[in-house]
Amino acid sequence: EAGVAQSPRYKIIEKRQSVAFWCNPISGHATLYWYQQILGQGPKLLIQFQNNGVVDDSQLPKDRFSAERLKGVDSTLKIQPAKLEDSAVYLCASSLSLAGPHEQYFGPGTRLTVT
Amino acid sequence: AQKVTQAQTEISVVEKEDVTLDCVYETRDTTYYLFWYKQPPSGELVFLIRRNSFDEQNEISGRYSWNFQKSTSSFNFTITASQVVDSAVYFCALSEQAAGNKLTFGGGTRVLVKP
Numbered sequence: 762e763a764g765v766a767q768s769p770r771y772k773i774i775e776k777r778q779s780v781a782f783w784c785n786p787i788s789g790h791a792t793l794y795w796y797q798q799i800l801g802q803g804p805k806l807l808i809q810f811q812n813n814g815v816v817d818d819s820q821l822p823k824d825r826f827s828a829e830r831l832k833g834v835d836s837t838l839k840i841q842p843a844k845l846e847d848s849a850v851y852l853c854a855s856s857l858s859l860a861g862p863h864e865q866y867f868g869p870g871t872r873l874t875v876t
Numbered sequence: 877a878q879k880v881t882q883a884q885t886e887i888s889v890v891e892k893e894d895v896t897l898d899c900v901y902e903t904r905d906t907t908y909y910l911f912w913y914k915q916p917p918s919g920e921l922v923f924l925i926r927r928n929s930f931d932e933q934n935e936i937s938g939r940y941s942w943n944f945q946k947s948t949s950s951f952n953f954t955i956t957a958s959q960v961v962d963s964a965v966y967f968c969a970l971s972e973q974a975a976g977n978k979l980t981f982g983g984g985t986r987v988l989v990k991p
Binding site: 794801802803804805806809816817850852854863864865866867868869870872 | 880911913918919920921922923926967969976977978979980981982983984
């Protein structure tokens with residue numbers, strides 16, 4: 762079974778530029794998550810989708826971050842404009858559904874460096 | 877609000893030594909789940925275990941064991957006879973049923989196993 766796919770793996774941009782990350786979850790997984798992991802810290806949830814609907818985006822900086830999951834499968838996370846403090850690894854995860862404590866499976870992440 | 881604390885930031889051991897990672901959590905929910913994830917140098921988070929709040933039985937899986945104590949809100953993880961391949965950052969995480977099962981991670985403990 763294929764795991765969670767993410768691209769690109771690395772991205773370097775200058776502040777005020779925009780960037781987009783892509784995630785393809787495990788086939789059949791209804792729930793998709795985006796996390797931000799700053800160096801030396803645990804992952805922090807940015808947004809959670811159930812199919813193509815947003816369940817929780819309370820920690821998403823909506824003035825610069827946006828995410829979508831239009832067809833309930835792939836998802837894109839965008840930052841515009843980027844700030845230095847956005848330098849982090851962006852992790853995508855998926856799980857079977859919201860109902861029940863299904864474990865989340867993580868992708869390899871995208872390491873973003875903002876200069 | 878849910879919170880996870882991993883007081884040990886880094887532990888260094890010599891191969892074959894045992895190592896115990898501490899995890900203390902806070903929650904007001906009566907139904908919750910606790911997880912441990914491993915993050916090797918490659919960066920991908922690997923699921924290790926999930927326990928629910930109603931099951932306080934300890935668990936052993938090979939060289940890994942977990943001790944769940946509701947009375948002290950702790951969910952500690954022991955690696956017996958450590959190996960170099962165990963070198964990684966380990967994260968404890970909590971999800972509350974009332975919060976849609978989103979994961980809150982601790983800050984992680986880096987384990988360095990020296991040959």
